Each structure stands twice: as C-alpha cells, then as structure tokens.
Amino acid sequence: MKSIVMGSLRLGLVLMALCGVLYNAAVTGIAGAILPKQAEGSLIYDTKGRIVGSELIGQNFTDPQWFHGRISSIEYNGAGSGTPNYSPSNPDLLARVQQSIQDWRTNNPEVPVDRLPLDLITNSGSGLDPQISPAGAKAQIPRIRSLTGIPAEQLEKLVEEFTLPRQLGIFGEPGVHVLKLNLALQKLVQQ
Amino acid sequence: MMAWISIGIMLLLVALLARPTGMYVYKAFNGEQTRLDKWFGPLERVIYRLGGISPKQQTWKTYAASVVISNGMMTLLVYLVFRLQAYLPLNPSGIANMEPRLAFNTAISFMANTNLQHYSGESGLSYLAQMIAIVFMMFVSPATALAVVIAMMRGLAGKPLGNFFVDLTRSITRILLPIAFVSALVFVALGVPQTLEPTAVAQTLQGGEQSIARGPMASFLAIKELGNNGGGFMGANSAHPFENPGALSNMLQMLLMLLITTSLPFVYGKMVGNAKQGRVLFVSMAVLFIVMLSTSLTAEYSGNPALNALGADSGQGSMEGKETRLGVAQTALYSVVTTASETGAVNGMHDSLTPIGGMVPLVNMMLNTVFGGVGAGFMNVLLYAMVAVFLSGLMVGRTPEFLGKKLEGKEMMLIAVTLLVHPVLILVPSAIALFVYPETVSNPGFHGLTQVLYEFTSAAANNGSGFEGLGDNTPFWNISTGLVMYLGRYISVITLLAVVGSLAAKRKVPETTGTFRTDTGLFAVVFLGTALIVGALTFFPSLVLGPIAEQLTLKP
Incomplete structure (x- = not known):
C-alpha cells in the first residue's frame, strides 16, 4: 500500500511535468514560430x-x-x-x-x-x-x-x-x- | 440543405474512424512486442524510472486501489496549485488564489473527468494553473478511465488485468499525447490562440477600450475534447470565438470527442476474440445517437413559439445563446455529441436551448450509455449488457451467462448497486436542493427544476456541461456537486472491477444451443430496450415536470 501511495505521488509529478509543462511549452513554441498571428489572437x-x-x-x-x-x-x-x-x-x-x-x-x-x-x-x-x-x-x-x-x-x-x-x-x-x-x-x- | 450534408459528412467520418482507432488502441495496450514499443518505449521507461513504477501484474483489488489512491494524490497536487496560484509564476493577469470550497470542487471536477466549472477561466485561473493543473488533469483523468476499461476487457477475455500505472502511462504516451499535440497545432492554424501574453487591450471604433482575454488555449482545447473533459479555457467554453473560431474547428472538436469512445466497442470485440460482440454494441448506440440528434434538430429549428410569434423573421430557428458562424444545426449536433460522449463542452448555451432541445442532452446524460466518455462510458455499456443478459435469463428461466461466465447472485448484487447509484446521485440531491436551496435558480417556472436536475445529472454522469444560469459558485453547490462527482466516478470503477474479478475467477461454461448469444441483432434490441426502460422508468417523472411541462406552456 505504501508503495502505491509513493508511486502515485512520484508518477503524478512526472506526468504533471510531461503533460502540464512540456506539452504546453512545445505547442506554444511551435505555434508562436510558425503561426504567430493566430497564436497571439488574430x-x-x-x-x-x-x-x-x-x-x-x-x-x-x-x-x-x-x-x-x-x-x-x-x-x-x-x-x-x-x-x-x-x-x-x-x-x-x-x-x-x-x-x-x-x-x-x-x-x-x-x-x-x-x-x-x-x-x-x-x-x-x-x-x-x-x-x-x-x-x-x-x-x-x-x-x-x-x-x-x-x-x-x-x-x-x-x-x-x-x-x-x-x-x-x-x-x-x-x-x-x-x-x-x-x-x-x-x-x-x-x- | 448544406446543414444536413455537413452533419452527414461528420457522422460518416466518425463511423469510418472508429474501427481503425480501435485497432490502434488495442495494439497500444497489448502485452506483445509491437512497433509501438520501439517508438514509445524509451519515453515510457524514463517515466517508469522517475515515477518508481515496477510493471507487475495486479489483482482487481490492487488495480482498484491504485486507481483511487493515485487519483487522490493527483487531486491533492492540483488542489495545492489552485490554492497557491497567486504566489506562483506565469500569472500575468494577477489572478488571486482560489477559495477552498471552490478549489475542492474544481480539483474533483477535473480528476473525475467532469469539468463542471463553478469559476470562470478568464478571471479564476492563472496561466500556470490552466497548464499544470487543468491540462495535466485533462490527460490523467481520461487516461485513468481508459486504463480501467482496458483492464476490465482483459478480465472478461480471461486474461490477467495488467498494471494500472503502466496502462495509465501508455494511455497518455501512445494515445492522448500524440493526437492532442497534432490537433492543438491544427487548432492554432484555424485561429485558436496559443500565447502566454496577458489580456490585450484594443482601442475600439466607437472610441472606447476593449479587453480581450487570451492565453495558451489551443493545447488546452485539444485535450479538452479528445479526453472528453469539456471544461472551457474561457467562461463561454466553445461558444467563445477564440475557443471555436469557425465551423471547421467545431467539426474537429466533435470528431475528437467521439474518436476514442466510438472505438472502444471494436477494442472490446478484438479483445474477447469476437468482433461481432463489439459491433452489436456500436450499432445499438449509434441508433440511440441518431434518435437523439433528430429530436434535437427538429426542436431547435422549430424555435421558441413565444419569440416566433413576435413578427421578426424566425427562419433561422432558435438563436438565443447560439453563435452566428455555427448556426442552429452545428449547435444542436454539438449538444448531442458533447452529452453522448460525456464531454460537457458547449458551443451554445444549453440553458437557452428550446425545452425539448435541452431535454436531449439531459436524457443522454441520464442514460449514460450513448457511447459515453472515454472508458467510463464503455464501463456503463458493459453494465447494461450484463443487465440485459440477466433479464433475458430470467425470462427463459436459465442462469444467465456473459461471455461464457455465469452471472450469479454476487455479480448481480454489485451490478444492481452500480445501476442504482446513478439515479440516487441525481434525484436525491436535486430534491434536497429544490427544497432547502431554491434561491440559486435563475429561470422561473418549470425550467428552474430542469436547471437543478441538469446540474446533478451532469455531475453524476461526469459530463460537466451546465444550465449555466444557475448561481452555482456557493458553498452548497460546490460541496454537494463535488461529492456527487466523486461518487459518480469511483463507485462504478470499484464495483465493476469487482464484477470482472469475480467473473475471471470462474470456470468457463461451454456454449450450447440454449445459450443466449450476445453477438446478434436480437441482443442489440434487448440491450436498447434495457437501457431505455431502466432509464425511462427512473427519470421520466422528472422530465415531465421539467422540460416537457415547459414546452407545453410556451404559448405564442
């Protein structure tokens, strides 16, 4: 049980970094570079x-x-x-x-x-x-x-x-x- | 005419994509070595190492415990972000910390794949919170449900259940993340902003100033729809021109909402080794979907008799709460898609739909089996399929069998509990709210009842759309819907995993001529009848008092 709790917390932080930070940063970076007009709100x-x-x-x-x-x-x-x-x-x-x-x-x-x-x-x-x-x-x-x-x-x-x-x-x-x-x-x- | 063609094209695309997507999902979760392991393996191994995950087989109890505990820990992380957002970076518009009861509601709401929003995105969340809390949840929440339903299919097919943390990770790395990433960039091309710049200020033609809120919206929008989350970046959700710039972005949103959930019957068919089992369920649900869509379109095109009588040109149908660029057809279609798939995104205000047009989404959520959300929807479908088998068994006096396993007292008790939880979570709190707390209702008359009913139905079905006139950011609503969303999500996960665990432990009985087959047209009819009778008997009285009464009293 303790391993599930600790594993959950660690995995939660890793996925937060992947989905919350890396994914958003990648889309923001690429969108700003290739579609700057739309990205800033047309x-x-x-x-x-x-x-x-x-x-x-x-x-x-x-x-x-x-x-x-x-x-x-x-x-x-x-x-x-x-x-x-x-x-x-x-x-x-x-x-x-x-x-x-x-x-x-x-x-x-x-x-x-x-x-x-x-x-x-x-x-x-x-x-x-x-x-x-x-x-x-x-x-x-x-x-x-x-x-x-x-x-x-x-x-x-x-x-x-x-x-x-x-x-x-x-x-x-x-x-x-x-x-x-x-x-x-x-x-x-x-x- | 064009409206009908556009709807036809969209439904055709959904039907064409369902099976190939299902085959991909099947491969993604299959234990055997595939090419996918070569592409995604390295990333997954890094995640397992950092997360401290050992990918060993779990029993149904460990699997269920992992779901509840991991989701609990993630809810806690996100709650902290909401409570501390004012002190954290990436808050250019200076948003304050979220109040504890609202943060409680919001954290559960997003973890439970509901996305009921008692705050407004423009003023309630910092960019950081939108990204590391909301978008993060929008990935892990559908990934959780997808993992669970895959484990259930494995169990029903007589295979070991798998490991929750591995399934959760694979849902994200192999399915949600790649599709969301590509869709997000397409959304930007269609006009959805993706920026960390603060609210823009324009000098208007009439000589005033106009604030224009924006943000990292495209990445948010893609996973909002793909994961059947539905929460809006902006308060007006996908009615906001930034969150839905035109009919093409509208189409892409609907395709994403239906993509995974319509593929699951095919995953199921492949998993249990009989494609027909899945096809029967897909066709049954498609029939329900078409009935709902026709009702909604008829109601919205007929419009509101009270307004039509005032003499203006009412040829467009009901336009209150709708957007010009989308029009009546695309809004009606969207309202059916978003509630069939339990997404909860809206591209027009459901509170302002005609009474019957507003009843259709409500019924979709009450039945909770017209495809349903990623994973969670198909769990309900399996539930209804087992009830259908049980009822047929009673009628002919045989012990019912499902996929070669006998359904006996223990399983039926768990199934009955699961079946009853849904109406209890909707009707009991609605009655309490109407009795002790009627002042938050914003529209008078029969519609007021519908507002309250809709809120709890949406919470229990983990949909998240609302009749948004309801003054719902109060302690009563935040706590009551928070609890309903939590119970609506996790009770059925536990009970149905228990059913699967119990069935998996049984010996397979050989199929005879007396076996009631679950891969035939007859079963489709029984399945539909079960869903409709159980749903209708439970909810019909409340529908008569709400939307139906309102429609009958709308006089020109």
Whole structure:
C-alpha cells in the first residue's frame, strides 16, 4: 500500500511535468514560430500599430451610423464571456426581445419587422459573436444610408465583400464580419 | 440543405474512424512486442524510472486501489496549485488564489473527468494553473478511465488485468499525447490562440477600450475534447470565438470527442476474440445517437413559439445563446455529441436551448450509455449488457451467462448497486436542493427544476456541461456537486472491477444451443430496450415536470 501511495505521488509529478509543462511549452513554441498571428489572437492593428480589435472577437456598436452586431449582455467586454442564460420561458427574455423589436421600428422605419432576422435580437452564446447573418446586415442598410448618405448599392457591395461563406462551402453558416465591415464603412465616410 | 450534408459528412467520418482507432488502441495496450514499443518505449521507461513504477501484474483489488489512491494524490497536487496560484509564476493577469470550497470542487471536477466549472477561466485561473493543473488533469483523468476499461476487457477475455500505472502511462504516451499535440497545432492554424501574453487591450471604433482575454488555449482545447473533459479555457467554453473560431474547428472538436469512445466497442470485440460482440454494441448506440440528434434538430429549428410569434423573421430557428458562424444545426449536433460522449463542452448555451432541445442532452446524460466518455462510458455499456443478459435469463428461466461466465447472485448484487447509484446521485440531491436551496435558480417556472436536475445529472454522469444560469459558485453547490462527482466516478470503477474479478475467477461454461448469444441483432434490441426502460422508468417523472411541462406552456 505504501508503495502505491509513493508511486502515485512520484508518477503524478512526472506526468504533471510531461503533460502540464512540456506539452504546453512545445505547442506554444511551435505555434508562436510558425503561426504567430493566430497564436497571439488574430489581432487587427491600425496604421499606427495600435490594436483596434481581433478578427475573431466582436466589438460593441451602439451608435446608429454603424452596423450593429448581436445583443451582448456583457457589452462585448472580452475580459469575460457569456450570456444571462435565459430559458425559453423566461419573461425577461420575452420583454427584452419585445423592446428590441420596438427599438427596431423606431430606428429603421423603412424596414418592416418581418425582415429583421432573429440573430440580430438574440444574445449570442459568448456575448462576443463577431458575425451577424447576411440578412441581418442587409436589413440595416436603409438606416445607414440615410445617416451617412452613402448610396445603398455601395453599401450592399460592402456587405457582400465582408460576407464569409460557409467553410469549405459546406460547414457552418454564412456570416458578415461586423468589425471589418465597419472599418471599411469608416474609410468610406472619411473619404 | 448544406446543414444536413455537413452533419452527414461528420457522422460518416466518425463511423469510418472508429474501427481503425480501435485497432490502434488495442495494439497500444497489448502485452506483445509491437512497433509501438520501439517508438514509445524509451519515453515510457524514463517515466517508469522517475515515477518508481515496477510493471507487475495486479489483482482487481490492487488495480482498484491504485486507481483511487493515485487519483487522490493527483487531486491533492492540483488542489495545492489552485490554492497557491497567486504566489506562483506565469500569472500575468494577477489572478488571486482560489477559495477552498471552490478549489475542492474544481480539483474533483477535473480528476473525475467532469469539468463542471463553478469559476470562470478568464478571471479564476492563472496561466500556470490552466497548464499544470487543468491540462495535466485533462490527460490523467481520461487516461485513468481508459486504463480501467482496458483492464476490465482483459478480465472478461480471461486474461490477467495488467498494471494500472503502466496502462495509465501508455494511455497518455501512445494515445492522448500524440493526437492532442497534432490537433492543438491544427487548432492554432484555424485561429485558436496559443500565447502566454496577458489580456490585450484594443482601442475600439466607437472610441472606447476593449479587453480581450487570451492565453495558451489551443493545447488546452485539444485535450479538452479528445479526453472528453469539456471544461472551457474561457467562461463561454466553445461558444467563445477564440475557443471555436469557425465551423471547421467545431467539426474537429466533435470528431475528437467521439474518436476514442466510438472505438472502444471494436477494442472490446478484438479483445474477447469476437468482433461481432463489439459491433452489436456500436450499432445499438449509434441508433440511440441518431434518435437523439433528430429530436434535437427538429426542436431547435422549430424555435421558441413565444419569440416566433413576435413578427421578426424566425427562419433561422432558435438563436438565443447560439453563435452566428455555427448556426442552429452545428449547435444542436454539438449538444448531442458533447452529452453522448460525456464531454460537457458547449458551443451554445444549453440553458437557452428550446425545452425539448435541452431535454436531449439531459436524457443522454441520464442514460449514460450513448457511447459515453472515454472508458467510463464503455464501463456503463458493459453494465447494461450484463443487465440485459440477466433479464433475458430470467425470462427463459436459465442462469444467465456473459461471455461464457455465469452471472450469479454476487455479480448481480454489485451490478444492481452500480445501476442504482446513478439515479440516487441525481434525484436525491436535486430534491434536497429544490427544497432547502431554491434561491440559486435563475429561470422561473418549470425550467428552474430542469436547471437543478441538469446540474446533478451532469455531475453524476461526469459530463460537466451546465444550465449555466444557475448561481452555482456557493458553498452548497460546490460541496454537494463535488461529492456527487466523486461518487459518480469511483463507485462504478470499484464495483465493476469487482464484477470482472469475480467473473475471471470462474470456470468457463461451454456454449450450447440454449445459450443466449450476445453477438446478434436480437441482443442489440434487448440491450436498447434495457437501457431505455431502466432509464425511462427512473427519470421520466422528472422530465415531465421539467422540460416537457415547459414546452407545453410556451404559448405564442
């Protein structure tokens, strides 16, 4: 029995070194050497070298002249992640969605509610979803056209440019990258 | 349409990989000299020497004692890391030491392959703790279960059980480590970060600041899925875009979750010298899996009637708690895979699934036989197979035989105890929690019951996913689920090793025309019936009061 206890402790430490230290160090070293961009978090830098976001992490857009992402109870603060975990029967969920629909009517008078897809008015699982559905982006075009004066055709082209297809054409769903779309929109507005 | 094709491709890949993986696992544990000894032998010999291991045969009692003691010592090591992480290096974001009851829960949770997380990774653990405590456990915990189930197969096949420490080491060196290493690098290529740099700070377009937590995530993610661990580096688990950047990383995660566990029926068939024995079990479980998946997909695509009635375009299905890049189909599929394989990773919030979509994972964990986690799942499958043989024996009035050994009073008593432990560990604590501690439930109505039921089912089945709205980082939840996870893991290891030990000591009875064969389609039906009847009778009332009642009351 004593040999099992001592053997367990020693083997535990050896395996901790192998799986906890060596394995992690090897992956970190190789990843940093051959895939440095992904390894550090696919960060996006501006021309001055400042970090403006990550290709994978959504950003909070509340002003009406931007394309908006999905609802995030954590307001896209990437220090954490998550949702309020509403159940389908929770009255707070119903109230929040009703409020979103009312806000939509106020801010997008030209677009009827039946063209508003559910992803725009539901909380993503991570609270950091970088994408919205193509229909969700297109439904916002009339609002952005009237606020920025950029013609609708140009905005539609922009949305198409930043629509990511299904991976390998088969897997997942197509989505529009909101941060990249807004970065491009900002350039257009500045011109 | 594309969604169905993608699901079909994924299931086809799983089916194609199962048998070859099984043959590899069989070779890895086979006592004979193979080429694998040449590759892995030197590393293993170093580990044995440093660990002071002498690779001699063990009896079932010594084997079981080695499991419980070694896992206990490792839990202790990890507990110390959690309690002292603030004083240890590699803590660039300045994380504090973990509080004792939470550390107790977390250490057991990861040792027991559950990965219930009552902390949030971004703010609760230093990089060092994520690596030397969590990742370490994510290797040794599935390796332990794999070792045990291999020993059981050896025993049932009439061979000596082997040595736990050798099997544990081989599980890691020959199976988990090589596959995890390659997968980790693929995950980085797909966008998963792997860095020791602290949280990044971005200047946002709207003129604010955004913190972006990151870390050594890819190495973590690979073993999280491969070992059916399921604990997330980040709080949102695989819904987090860093932990699951797209549909391809999502697919790879599901393949890894199912890889080892679907291969075990084939290992079993090879070990007992009759491939059909394993194939029958594989097909039975695949049938259950397909039924679960169809139910879940139908429920999630139909969506939430209360929200659909508000007039927005609800063609996408239920999107609350889901990610756009993955969509409804990949999230429903993932929820079935993660609970069938008892992994517990989530790529969308299970609390926000439609009631029936949320019931499917719950039922998977209650049955605990739809493949199940690495090793532990197949132990349950063997358990149900023996119950099925016993019931058939009763019906025709013969002493039941399993693989040529008579199942008698002693074995059946151990089996009955094992069978009863699971519902007792779920239903009794759920009743207590609802009675004395209802204030931690976050969603009102019938769903509140489901939240509590889900938490204990997940703990007892060593799954680890949760209806995460539950306010579970409290002394009550930390201690109660800690105990449930521990008992859910180790009772069945001990009792089933005892069954195998007892069977191994018996003389083999020759097969006659009267023997009930366990390698036929008829047995598959009896096996499925047993799993469903035992599971349904035990849990159906609680399902009616929880998810089914919620679904019926969701009015447009």
